[in-house]
Amino acid sequence: MGGPARDGRAALSGPHPPLTLGTAGHIDHGKTSLVRGLTGVDTDRLAAERERGMTIELGYALLTLPDGQRLSIVDVPGHERFVRTMVAGATGIDLYLMAIAADDGVMPQTLEHAAVLRALDVRDGVVAITKIDARDPAAAIAAARQLLPAAEVVTCSARTGEGIMHVIAALARVAARVQSRVSVAAAAVLHADRAFTIHGAGTVLTGTLWSGTIGRGDTLRLLPADRSVRVRGVQVHGQPVDRAMAGQRVAVNLARVSVASVARGDALVGLDSFVQATTTLDVALELHETPGTHAPRVQVHHGTRAAPGRLVGLTERYWQVRLERPVLAADGDRLVIRRIAPPDTLGGGVVLDGTARRHGRHPQVLERLGRIDRGEELTPPPPNPPTKPRARPSESAGLDPDALSLAGRLLAAGYEPPSRTQLGEDAAHLDALRDAGLAVRIGRDMYAHADAIAEVGERVTAIIRAEGNITLARLRDELHTSRKFAQALLEHLDADRLTRRLPDDSRVLRRR
Numbered sequence: 001m002g003g004p005a006r007d008g009r010a011a012l013s014g015p016h017p018p019l020t021l022g023t024a025g026h027i028d029h030g031k032t033s034l035v036r037g038l039t040g041v042d043t044d045r046l047a048a049e050r051e052r053g054m055t056i057e058l059g060y061a062l063l064t065l066p067d068g069q070r071l072s073i074v075d076v077p078g079h080e081r082f083v084r085t086m087v088a089g090a091t092g093i094d095l096y097l098m099a100i101a102a103d104d105g106v107m108p109q110t111l112e113h114a115a116v117l118r119a120l121d122v123r124d125g126v127v128a129i130t131k132i133d134a135r136d137p138a139a140a141i142a143a144a145r146q147l148l149p150a151a152e153v154v155t156c157s158a159r160t161g162e163g164i165m166h167v168i169a170a171l172a173r174v175a176a177r178v179q180s181r182v183s184v185a186a187a188a189v190l191h192a193d194r195a196f197t198i199h200g201a202g203t204v205l206t207g208t209l210w211s212g213t214i215g216r217g218d219t220l221r222l223l224p225a226d227r228s229v230r231v232r233g234v235q236v237h238g239q240p241v242d243r244a245m246a247g248q249r250v251a252v253n254l255a256r257v258s259v260a261s262v263a264r265g266d267a268l269v270g271l272d273s274f275v276q277a278t279t280t281l282d283v284a285l286e287l288h289e290t291p292g293t294h295a296p297r298v299q300v301h302h303g304t305r306a307a308p309g310r311l312v313g314l315t316e317r318y319w320q321v322r323l324e325r326p327v328l329a330a331d332g333d334r335l336v337i338r339r340i341a342p343p344d345t346l347g348g349g350v351v352l353d354g355t356a357r358r359h360g361r362h363p364q365v366l367e368r369l370g371r372i373d374r375g376e377e378l379t380p381p382p383p384n385p386p387t388k389p390r391a392r393p394s395e396s397a398g399l400d401p402d403a404l405s406l407a408g409r410l411l412a413a414g415y416e417p418p419s420r421t422q423l424g425e426d427a428a429h430l431d432a433l434r435d436a437g438l439a440v441r442i443g444r445d446m447y448a449h450a451d452a453i454a455e456v457g458e459r460v461t462a463i464i465r466a467e468g469n470i471t472l473a474r475l476r477d478e479l480h481t482s483r484k485f486a487q488a489l490l491e492h493l494d495a496d497r498l499t500r501r502l503p504d505d506s507r508v509l510r511r512r
Contacts, residue, residue: 016069017180018247020208021171022093023075024086024117026107029099030130032059033158035075038168039063043075058089058193060249062237065172072237072249073097074208076113083109083343087116087336088193088264088304092208094178094247096125097171098148102155103135106143112345114147115288119336119348124178126152126170133157181211181246187270188212188220190250191303191328195266197259202232205262206251207304212270214252215243222257223267223328224277225408227401230255260425261405265305267328274354277326277412279309282356283335284373285319285349291339295322298346301336302327308340310480314361318369322358324480326412329354331378403429407438410449415456415479415489417448443488456489457498461509464499469506 023031036042043059059075074093076086090096096117100110117125127144129137132155144153152170156163189212192205214220218231233253234244244250252268269275291298295310300321309323321335329351336348352372359365371377406426410417410433420427430447433439440453459478463470476486490507493499499507 016067017182018245019069019071019094019175019178019180020092020247020249021063021071021073021095021097021175022090022122023073023097023099024090024110024113024125025099026101026104026109026113027077029101029104029107029110030158031097031099032075034097034099034128034130034156034167035059035061035073037156037158037161037164039073043073058085060237062249063168063171065168065175067172067176069172069175071095071171071175072208072247074249083112083116083338083345084299084301084306086113087301087306090116090120090122091191091301091303091334092210093120093122094124094181095171095174096122097167098125098127098144098151099130100127100140100144101131101134102129102137102140103131105140106147110147115345115347116336119286119345120334121350123150124174126154126167126174128163128167129153129155131157131159132162133160181209184211184246186211186246187273188214188218188268189270189273189275189330190214190252190268191305192262192266192268193264193304195259195262195264198253201253203254203257203259203262204251205254205266205268206249207268209244209246209248209250211246212273213243213245214250214268219271220268221271221273222254222262222405223269223275224326224412225261225266225405226277227257227405227408228271229257229268256401257405258402258425261402261409265303265328267303269328274330275328276330276354278329278354279323279326279414280356280358281321281323281327281329281335281351282314282353282369283319283321283349283351284317284369285311285335285337285347286317287337287347289339289344289346290316291346297340299338299340299343300327301338302329302333302351308480311337312360314366314369318352318366318373320356320359322480325414325416331372400429402426403432406430407433407449410439410447411451413448414452415448415481416485417442417446417452417488419445420447421445423447440492442492446488453489453492457493457496460490460493460499460507464507464509469502469508470499471506 025031039061041061061073063071074089076089129140137155154166154170189210190207192207194206222229232255235251236248295312300309305327307323307325312320331354333351337346406429440448442448472486500510
């Protein structure tokens with residue numbers, strides 16, 4: 001069918017199932033120039049990116065290979081400050097294109113991006129040794145083969161065009177052996193990496209469709225708000241389609257959803273999907289560096305979300321992840337684990353039980369995790385989550401969908417209540433939620449879901465009864481949150497006359 005689609009436009013149906021290709025590599029090693037050479041599309045769309053000559057946000061392009069295979073390309077930043085953005089773009093990809101400059105060779109972000117790919121179990125890809133017009137590529141070729149021995153290695157120059165067709169040929173060979181997600185029957189799952197509004201069309205979420213299909217008129221769940229939404233329209237690389245398939249870059253236009261109520265990290269899932277908001281996961285990890293402290297605090301990347309949390313070691317392979325903010329996960333999903341300071345990718349692995357309860361190294365638990373890990377046992381599917389936050393019918397009666405969406409947002413925020421400013425346009429519904437008993441003001445200008453505050457009260461009561469009192473540091477560690485939120489929550493419980501503050505700043509229960 002000829003060469004690559006130089007203008008980035010191509011038919012979106014054909015004999016080959018779609019695949020998503022993610023770029024990788026150190027800053028200034030030519031990823032974006034290489035994508036432009038392959039597709040004719042400049043993925044650096046922001047003025048700041050063009051002025052600085054550095055990719056900051058994710059970029060997208062469509063590459064049609066000579067045999068008609070279409071690759072949705074996600075171009076990621078290479079700077080160490082934007083690894084979080086890189087991981088958000090890499091989740092959901094099927095194969096990679098790693099750029100290594102001939103004049104630099106393997107650099108720190110080359111190593112970290114390779115570690116991210118291993119953590120996400122993305123095994124198939126091509127290494128392009130770029131800038132061969134500037135330096136003999138022999139040393140870079142040798143280093144690339146040592147770092148990624150299973151990858152095809154080719155040489156090229158985006159500036160002169162030399163070797164571009166060799167890159168295309170290598171991608172075609174690798175893509176031919178990659179199994180498409182279309183072949184796996186599953187509910188729709190799309191983790192959003194962008195949310196914006198188009199005049200006259202409304203709110204749009206974009207992302208890589210992990211599984212299933214999404215078409216016009218479909219009813220989906222928007223997480224973490226757990227709100228039922230209707231699909232107004234679907235586009236793939238700017239072209240309207242009746243139905244998008246897994247493995248494609250998809251833009252979904254939602255009906256009656258305000259852009260202020262959605263953000264990167266939200267997810268669109270089918271009504272029968274097992275994805276749900278969770279803060280406790282049992283996982284199997286492969287870490288190239290084992291954290292030395294007890295329950296180390298790390299950054300956990302899943303989908304297009306990142307959340308701080310603690311790793312509780314069960315065995316060398318099995319861990320429990322206890323997050324400070326929820327991720328939207330299902331069993332079998334991949335995680336990336338990064339050290340917070342100094343930042344570095346420690347490894348990653350797979351979710352064994354996304355609805356786990358807190359536990360320790362109990363033999364029965366470890367035996368069960370081993371069976372799940374070996375495929376001998378499936379975790380029971382979680383109960384169908386409610387379409388609204390927990391509330392008595394009298395509490396939610398009369399609330400409009402946007403108010404209920406805000407209630408879900410507050411519930412997902414858990415023990416870290418947002419401020420009115422952070423809630424944006426959604427803050428207009430706070431009075432209605434407070435009147436319904438679903439929202440509670442914390443301090444001067446923070447708002448939490450009533451269920452979250454009730455749970456904090458129960459946990460504080462249990463700790464005081466067991467230990468005699470509770471300190472700010474004790475609550476901070478119990479909730480895995482910051483001092484700021486722990487202090488605000490304790491002061492709220494003081495004002496609510498559940499607790500009484502002592503001169504040493506500890507709290508005890510008030511007599512009632």
